[in-house]
Amino acid sequence: MADDELDVGAEEGKKGGKKKLIIIIVVALLVLGGGGAAAFFFLMGGDDSEAAEGEEVAVEEMVQTEGPAIYLDLDQAFVVDFMVSGKQRYLQLNMTLKSRDQGQIDAVKIHMPLIRNSLVLLFSSQSFDELQTIEGKQALKLAAVETVNNILTQETGLGGIEDVLFTNFVMQ
Template sequence: MKTWIALLLVLSLPFAAMAQEEKKEGEGAEVDKVAYYSLVPALVGNFGAGPKLKFFKADIALQVKGADAEKIVEHHDPLIRNQLVMLFSQQTEETMNGQDGKEKLRQEALKQVQDVLNQEEGKPVVDDLLFNNLIIQ
């Protein structure tokens, strides 16, 4: 009987070591987990020139990797929002209409957010910027 118990213990040791390695790999994956930080409330403002005011409402999510990056973005939320509102207010109706115009605006917004975070943190932190909703009136 003691032989069987000893044999079972010896055979189970490699499985315990493998479980520890998998746990360590899982911890590393948690750091690189993709998260989306939504800028809430939505950005609202006016844009364009001319006698008639034009308004925008943008629901934006920022893609980051890891909880640390999400905390950095949350900390700099006011600065990011300011940068994006300034960018949107400089647009014209032509740059806000159409799929190509919106894609160029999205890329420019991502660049501006990354530039601001690069200045503040020394790294861009944000991997992508997504328009969940973009309304122009």
């Protein structure tokens, strides 16, 4: 009989031990989950302008701005058509990109389809009459630099293209 009493107590201890283990695991998961959520909101949340300015400075410092210029010729010409006063008009444009950061030149090569697409959309949205003036061409250069840098920033986190050079600009 003494043996039977020990067995009963052992079974009750095992059941109580399992319950304690489950409770401990649940509490540990809740603590870890809460800590993870707090870390996420702390690191990802907040709209602190000082932190945003610090991030911009850090990003700008990562792009090489000194050294020899590196040029990347965009091989295929851009051809865009316009309808002007009922007549079909065309713009043929060859471009070269200028940077001082070889890493960003390599990124341009990788993301070339996206860049070409955005540039074609930019060129086709222009006014044919405005492109006939020097001011219109300079505004298009600035818009092209901004377009390429926006794509590079979106894809790599960095800009890095200093200038766009029009090596051929034919309007017909």
